[in-house]
Amino acid sequence: METPYERFALSAWRGEFRDPAEERAYRKHVEPAAARHLRTSVTVWASLLLLFGSLDFLALGLSSGFVQLMAARGISAALLLLLAWRLKYNPHWATSGYAVTILEIVGFTLFFLIYFVRPDIIIWNIGVTLILLLCLYIFIPNRVVLSNVAAGFGIVGTLVCVRLTGADAAKIISLFILLCLPTTVGMIAALRLQMVQRRQFALHTEMVEINASLQEEIERREALEVELQKQATTDPLTGLFNRRQYELLFNRERERSRRLGTELSLCVLDLDHFKQINDLHGHDVGDQVLRHVAALFGQTLRQTDIIGRFGGEEFILLLPETSLEQSERLIDRLRQRLEGAPLETDEQTIRITATFGLTAVQDEDKTIEDIVKRADRALYLGKQSGRNRVVTADHGDQ
Incomplete structure (x- = not known):
């Protein structure tokens, strides 16, 4: 017989239940809350993308570079708002993680355009990337393993963009180490959060099952008591009082x-x-x-x-x-x-x-x-x- 420890065992690097059935049950349990949280997160994300477009206008004016950046921001914001809308009808997207991971990769790809349109703010872009990597784990609900995929894509893409703008190998190595810091912190924080949430779910599940078992036992004992009372007071053949x-x-x-x-x-x-x-x-x-x-x-x-x-x-x-x-x-x-x-x-x-x-x-x-x-x-x-x-x-x- 499977013990509770084996049933609710967690993967140390994924932060998920090892038992696929328990993992599906957990995702179904948190699905409504995860969908609401993700809708809020991507809506704020889309708003910030459009808001930062004003800084591009102040620096570039109505130039072709500004148009390119606003087009990229507009595409990213539109996709994010589309996801927020679809989550109302497909809440399981929030717990599967694939939809938001694809949008994170698309968002990073469009963000890389800034390195070539505005090479004067490379340091600013790197700082924003550091924040994005941390937020990707902490503020965007997703599975840790898929967040790692998006973060890896962002790190590699950032290194490529900085290299293409003329940075030497030493700066690339230093930048790689720097980008790994928020990624590591975010991943550890996300893992701990995911594991704590699943342990709470395991305790909740065990409590529900224990209560159900107790209720069944109470009902069984009540039925037995009724039957014993009936046997003690009635004639078994006719059902009349003895x-x-x-x-x-x-x-x-x-x-x-x-x-x-x-x-x-x-x-x-x-x-x-x-x-x-x-x-x-x-x-x-x-x-x-x-x-x-x-x-x-x-x-x-x-x-x-x-x-x-x-x-x-x-x-x-x-x-x-x-x-x-x-x-x-x-x-x-x-x-x-x-x-x-x-x-x-x-x-x-x-x-x-x-x-x-x-x-x-x-x-x-x-x-x-x-x-x-x-x-x-x-x-x-x-x-x-x-x-x-x-x-x-x-x-x-x-």
Whole structure:
């Protein structure tokens, strides 16, 4: 596995990531800011070129030499302003560096014309070149390796121009050393800046990835917590509340009923002849029946009603804010709905009915077991009476 050090390793002489993918990611990240910075830089560059034309006019007047120099300045300025305009639509030019490097070379070429039109200011031109070489690294956003190309072209071109104006070999060597000084300083400064910026990007990338990983872990743990909570509170086959959760909800509803003075009913039901369904059709079909019944109850009963699987083919219903008479009517509609909604399998139709034992929760009831026992007695009476009916514990009939 690639370590962070290997992934974000930097080239000492290019100031760029050794990994091409990381270098592309970095350039994409800084692209908008680099494009804005470069637009500002080349616009200032173009303005200074035209501004210095006034000095040529003061020295040359409206001579052919002035026209030549202004033409060179105008071409350079126009190309720079064209680049500034195109950067709005091609911001990746700022990070690739090729466009600005070409303009730097063209700018140097046109600048060399001054040596022959105005040989009287060679010392001034050399001073300007020294400044240009330093600015090329510090103020013009570009890749260091491409800035080296432009600087090398400027140095060689300057030496050639000075030699053609009559300078001897000793002066050329001295000039070469002089031109190398700002180039070296600028290159070192640019390298350090580029490497610092990329290290900051590496830290930013690692932080983003760590945060994303932490967020994924949090979401995974939350999903696991939800799943564990679901497993702890629901029956895995039907998705209904299991007995432990049902009793907790019963205690909550009973306290609320006492506080508000409302009625509360409890119903226990048993599917009729469920053992025969398992024996005739298999346990897989039996499981389908249980899921079918659970879904039908969820669709038929109210959202405030609580449905649980009591065990096997037995279910338990808790009906808040419902009197015994209201509960009886509600449960009978549920019974009819169940009777009229058989399970359709690939091979057959299975008719399902159930017997319901219903009771009201009384103040004297101490535990849910006392209430369930009373509802069970009503359920037993219902089975003895022929099944598929609702029996209340208070008067023992449907």
